[in-house]
Amino acid sequence: MQLVHQLVDIDTAMKAAKQAQEKGCYLDAAMKLRSLGSLLEQCSGAELQLEIYETLISKKTLLEEHFVYDMKDIWKSSLKWEEAGPEKNVKKVILKVATGNIMQMEQMMQALNYFEHLDFYLRKFGNKVLKYLLEPVITMKSTVEIHEETNLTIIEIESYAASPKPHYTVIFSIIIDVFDFLYSHLNFAIEEDVTLMNRLGEIISEEFCEFFIKNCLSDTIPSHSNDLEAYKVIAKATEDFQDHLVEIGFLGTSNQSILEYARNVDVMFANKICRKLLGRARDIMKKNLHDMMEVGPISPSRHLEIEETMEDIKHFDTLKPEIKLSDNTFQFPKCQISKSAHELLLLVYEVLDEAVQSNDFCSVRLFCTARNIFELYSAVVPTHHKMFLETIPQQVALFHNNCMYLAHRLVTLGHEYSSRFPTVLRSHTSTFIDQVTVLRELGISVFLKFMQGQRKQILDILRDSGLATLGEDPKITPSIEKAVRQCLRQMELLQTVWENVLPANVYCKAVGCLLNALVEELIIRVTTVEDVPATTAVHLVTVFSVVINRAPHLFQEHGEVHRFVKRWQKFRELVLILGASLRDIDDRWADSKGPLAQEFTPEEVKQLIRALFQNTKRRSAVLARIK
Structure with missing residues (x-):
């Protein structure tokens, strides 16, 4: 008998659920379907083995699926989105809300909420509200039109993509119009103390506030401190805007992100x-x-003054330097x-x-x-x-x-x-x-890195010429003169672009450094050769004279070549040695007191004499005096 009573109760619950749905009492139907599930769960033991039990389970599942599907159809017929054919730079979106049977829509939403399906549909709806209603009015010039037709209330938003962003007051006004439209026609109670606007706010308010702050409020932050006082008007308008969204239930009282942004104007500024x-x-x-x-x-821009007492002045009078700094310091x-x-x-x-x-x-x-x-x-x-x-x-x-x-x-x-x-x-x-x-x-x-590159280029040019093999092949080749002229031409190009750009002292040091690298390389190559024939010496003098004649012109004052090229005088002495006789060399050495002795060591001079002159008694005598 117990089984019979259970089957009767189940059948009664099924019929009651269908009748409630047919009458439009969707929440009552949902609750009866849920109670039907409870009745089936109470079956136990031998009852579970009956074929009818499985049939009832299947029928109950099918009833729930059909019910939810019917609710979905009502949702679609109640809330319709349309996007008008977009013209150039103009976008039009329409939301139509069915107002012929408000009770049916409320019951549908309560039933979906009872079955925990409402959030799914509300999220999809909320995303469209953001994308089609709210975001365009924040980022583009937009117009809003609200009107009624038979059993319909319609909101139309037309946005102009090529237009400048509207003033914040216009944005505030249009957003309030949109929310007031939703509040007036969709603010149903879906459960105790919870409205549809509350639930919609829970789903999209965080995303809305973030977009609103980034694309509207951020533009109202002043760009100059003089405008901070005027921002109080904007802060008050923002506070009123926040209060309105709280009043209609979209924002909770705990969501203060918009207000906090406006109130932290100093930080945001x-x-x-x-x-x-x-x-x-x-x-x-x-x-x-x-x-x-x-x-x-x-x-x-002004004198840097030190505040001193008379006692300080007396105390430091004895320490004042006798030589004053230059005015150019x-x-x-x-x-x-x-x-x-x-x-x-x-x-x-x-x-x-x-x-x-x-x-x-x-x-x-x-x-x-x-x-x-x-x-x-x-x-x-x-x-x-x-x-x-x-x-x-x-x-x-x-x-x-x-x-x-x-x-x-x-x-x-x-x-x-x-x-x-x-x-x-x-x-x-x-x-x-x-x-x-x-x-x-x-x-x-950065400058030194470039200088190192230039120095490397100069040395590579010289080493790739015949100068590198002068000791092995004493014959002077045209490539040596070509290489020397190429190095000088490279420095003259640097002179063209640097002389009027760099400070005079820096320019002279830079060019002097590169020129010194050139003459130092020439000196090393010649002084390390063991045998220099007379004809080769003459040719070297000719080539090196090109350097002596052109190098001073790299400086504004030709005499500065002596100051900024460390090996310049040594190079000149080398050229003199290459073209001099033994007697001339002996005179310039002058018992270690002559100009030659100031630039070359005794060993270097002896090496040059042995390379340039044949082994004679006179050469031996001169070598003996070089010490």
Whole structure:
């Protein structure tokens, strides 16, 4: 009898569920289907072995599937999306909400929620709300039209892709219109104290807030400290916007992300302006280095004064140096720099001027940004202009000058602003002095690397000529003269691009270094040869005379060749030896007191005499006096 009663109860539950669905009481139908499942679960023992049990299980499953499918059909007929054929740069989206049977829609949603299927459909719906209704009105100029037809309420949104982003007040207004539409027509109670808007907010509010902050609120953050006061109006509008979304149930009271963003305007302002400034700095650094301008001499913009008491002055009077420093001390020399380097420095001054006028938090961030600009310079410029800095001498020289120029200005930059900074910066060591060495070393390393490459080229040219085998084949070949002229021509090309770019002293040292490498290589090759025939010596004198005649012209003052080319006088003495007689050599040695003795060691002179002259009594006598 118990089995019969169970079967009757199950049959009754099935019929009740069908009747409830037919009447449109979908939540009641869902609950009866769920109770049907409970009745089947109560069966045990021999009952489970009956064929009818499996049939009832299958029928119950089928009833639930059909029920959910019917709910899905009602959902689709109640909420219809349409996308009008897009014109050029215009997109139109329509959402139609069936209003003929509100009770049916509410029951359908409650039933889906009871079966835990609502979140699936609501997520799909919420994603469309974001994609088609909310995101377009935030990023594009849009119009919203809401109207009613028979048993329908329609919202149409038309967006114009090519238009500028609308003002924040327009965005706020349209978003509120969209949410009010959803609230008016879809805010059903799906369970106790939970509405559809609550559940929709749980699903998409985080994504909406993130998109809204990134694409709307971030644009309202001021770009200048003078506009911070006016931001109070925006903050109030944002607060009202947040309150409205909380009121309709889309946002929970715990979701304060929009308000927190608006209230942290100081932090957001600092973040925005610092990102913007670093972006401008990066763009400046990528500009062509060869677009140049002249600077110098540059001295500190104002005298650096030390506050002294009368007692201090009396105490240090005895320590004052008798020789005063030149007026040119600490001046930056006249040279060419890239316009981008000067533009970058002006940007840093702009940053520090902004820091002076800002509150404590912003001033610290801006000061750090100013420092970061120079750190960024050390990373970006050598990388972005790498190919040019390895191959083009003018750009190498300009980069060297840029680094030195910026480093020179950094020495006093912190001091120039120290008295004007807010207290929070004055209480710390607000300086750029630690970055001076970094920039100088960077400029020097790039320039020296290029110099090493040029020196290697010069030495390779000489070693590939006949000069390298002079000891094995004493015959002078045309390739030696060609190689020497090629080396000189290479340095004359460097003179063309460097002379008016580098500071005079740096230019002279650089060219002097390369020229010294050239003459030193010539000296070594000749002084190590064991036998130099007279004709070869004459030819060497001719070739080396080309160097003596052309090399001084690499310097603005021809006499500077003696100052900047360490082996220049030794090279001249070598040329004299190659064309001199034994008597002339003896006279220039002058018992270790002559000019020859100042440049060559006794062994080197003896080696040259043995290579140039045959073994005679006179040669022996001269060799004996060389000591």
